[in-house]
Amino acid sequence: MLSNLDRKLLRDLNRMKGQVVAVALVMACGLAMLVMARSLIFSLESTRQEYYEAHRFAEVFAHLKRAPNALAARVAELPGVATAQAGIAVQVTLDLAGLDEPASGQVRSLPDFGPPELNRLFLRTGSWLAPGSRGELLVSEAFAEANQLHPGDQLAMLLNGRRKEFRIAGLVLSPEIIFEARPGASLPDNRTYGTFWMPYKEIATAFDLYGAFNYLTLTLAPGAQLRSVIAAVDRLLEPYGGRGAYGRADHPSHIRVSDEIRILQTLSIGFPIVFLSVAAFMTNAVLSRLLTLQREQIAILKAFGFANRQIVLHYLKFAFVMVVGGAVVGTLGGVALGHRLVVMYHLFFRFPDLYFRFDRSAVVLALGVGVGAALLGVLSAVRRAARLPPAEAMRPEPPASFRPALVERTGIGHLFSHSFRIAVRNLERRPAQALFTVAGLALATGILIVPNCFRDSVSELLGFQWDVVQRQDMNLGLVEPAGVQVRDLLRQLPGVIAVEPFRGAAARIRFGHRSRQIGIQGTPADTQHSRVVDAWYREIVLPSEGLVVSAKLAEVLAAKVGDELTVQFLEGRRPVRTVPLVGVSEDLTGIAAHMELRALNHLLGDGDVMNGASFTLDMARRREFLHALKQIPRVSWVGIKESLRDNFRQTTAASINLIQSIYLTFAIVVAFGVVYNNARISLAERARELATLRVIGFSEREVGAVLITELTILALIALPLGLLLGTGFANGIVSAVNTETVRLPVIFTLHNYAFATMVVVLASTISALLVLRRLKQLNLVSALKAPE
């Protein structure tokens, strides 16, 4: 049976439902963000963890030139090593019937019999390789999907220069390539790059590696030190062309998933805090309003013997209804958003089964935070009611104290109209209410800046990468370094307008105790293709000796121009050289090091060689060119700018659009809710004042102007603050993406600011107009009867 006090509660809620809904929705936004981000973190972390465990993902990885299989047994005996697995990983060129451009990929070996010890595969469709089979392979699912390949289809690839047809046995996933991209590329291009698995015997024979391995992975024994194991492995592999072992923290696929989790963590803390503090304030404002209205009721309840506790509880229940409403909507919303985002992750991350895992603790947290926020908002108001002596409460409240506003005291007060004066004095009398309305509007403006900044930054990155730096239309890599005369051969291909040689050389660059493994890019000093530019996009001409490194690499190494860097080459004769750092370049796709081509060859002790070339093409003859290219066996990979760009645009556009629609919804809800709440409270608190204005001859429009002036002043303060806040948010979030693989330039455009301003102004205006309609219902007669 409902108590009468609860019946009153229900009726109060019904009477104030607009405001109750506004508060609950703002709270729901914060909680949705919290539930979504925490659940996604939980989904990604737990799915990854289970995947790693079930498929025995290795903990240390090492590439080398070639070592006898017996060496693997010695690695396994190193202290701290639990399991070691040796195998083969080689780059191959593919010949796909349906694809103009040559595709490439990596082939990895599987034991001839039985499953691998580490990095076990997950079979999505088709079948495993039959024991001792030949001419069969397994294909990574992402590549197969992008190229519409199915088990049973044929696939041709060039193995060590020889073309061979394979039958696809099955499509698989590997814990090593949750994020699959060409080594060094920051973005996936699943159409032209894939990973393949075939029996050890077949691949080893094709590459003359039988009885040997060039890729080693291992797991650690409990309590083992990663650092010391890596050092021991490096020592052991060095004579065999070891390129330096690394742990999961440097594993490209692992890093990308971790980066995503880090971004989610930022989101799961920052945004909910701001949303919830606005909601807390709104709760306070609504409750204060209710208490003022019900002063006499409280007095009567007290006079009839209700305890303070009962009265406090009664009003707490009111707040609790908003919290529960907000938590339910927020949780449902967070789950719905999470489901949509998980689908988006499928574009980038491949798990056997990544589905949305609802983090129950997030709801508990959400509810806790929501209740906390409401309590914070309610307590002062409720305490005030409880302290009220009944007799005093039955008398009307004395008129509120006012004084001239600060701006008027500056001496320009006489310039203001009366409605402006009423507005500023009201604002100054209730600084907290004004502050939080400003905060809410600023927040709404701010969160709109983020997705657009992201979009602009990505587009700037693409423009930089593909218009400023890489002016070529296409790159190709050769299987082995070759004399520069190959360039003349390439120039003969149909459609070639210009061709430039380059050489990439794997090396470890060291300065002091810091080092990074990287491919040093050697290009002609006067290159027009892979240009090197400084922070102001001015071209840097590569000097005849010395290294130019990207700002990020200089930062990682803590090196500055003039420092002597130690370069340990990881190929050829593996020379170790001291090279001066002669310049710092801008590079948005991570760490990079550039050298003049001849200087690089010289350092390596080679003559004039190249291992790749870049082209300017007559795009009309593109097909012809690519067709001719497919016939050249020495080509190991090809990158076409246009298709990379399209691919990138599509994947990012989808995700940015989704994120933008989420932020847009949140911003509108907050702007709308905050303005609605503010205007409703002003309207209610000042019904008498506004009715008086109407009675003494002000038109509805003029009375509305008093309220609108107040909101306009708040909006004028909030918008620039919001733009600033958004700039801060975006800086924080976009630079959270700032890793060694991608560095997004944080770009703010006028369009971005204008859009945010427009949305907030529009949402606020509509909300305010909705409230102003209530001025028509203002009961002039009853508002004058008795003071509140």
Add this chain to the structure above:
Amino acid sequence: METLTPQNLAAAGRPQVFHVRGLTKVYGMGAAEVHALAGVDLDLYAGELAVLLGPSGSGKTTLLNNLGGLDLPTAGELRYRDFDLTLASETELTRYRRDAVGFVFQFYNLIPSLTARENVALITEIARDPMPPEEALHMVNLGARLDHFPAQLSGGEQQRVAIARAIAKRPEVLLCDEPTGALDVRTGIVVLEAIERVNRELGTLTVVITHNAVMAGMADRVIHFSDGRVQHEHRNPTRAPASSLNW
């Protein structure tokens, strides 16, 4: 005591301001129907000070609200000079209130965020032919408290600001609803003096409604109101000065 007829007053040369015939106002429907006004016949003339006397619930506030254009009658005639208030649109009513009527309420209804001077100036800004706000405030003896906010003024002072606000636009009609209802005797008298002075010096038709029979003494005409209609009215041969009243 001489019985007054409209003809008498018209004969005295005072133009008629309000013409009310058979005015009814019904709130609610069916069984819940309440006849707040049950056929009021009344004429009010320029410059007179009329006191509308009646018990609470007699419908006098409803009549005042109808006269002031805050509320529309259910039936009957209600004319302000040649202007038929019963047919007025919302915009016309706003116009009417702005130009012709000054209101004084029991609870002052000042704008708390504006000073005394500004509360008055608020109206003079939108009025057709206002007096300076200071003049209006001087008239109610508040020349010294121009820049005080309502919270800094006593109840009587607030009510006098309300009177100043009402008369600053030089209205044709001043409608006062229980102007001393929330005040003690001494301050109540100061307020009545202000009303009296306004009526005398500006010649504004002043209608004061009250349930306090003592105030009848200061009127030109006393209208006794109960059960939603005028029961009878009488004229005071001489108006007693407000300062002589006591209750």
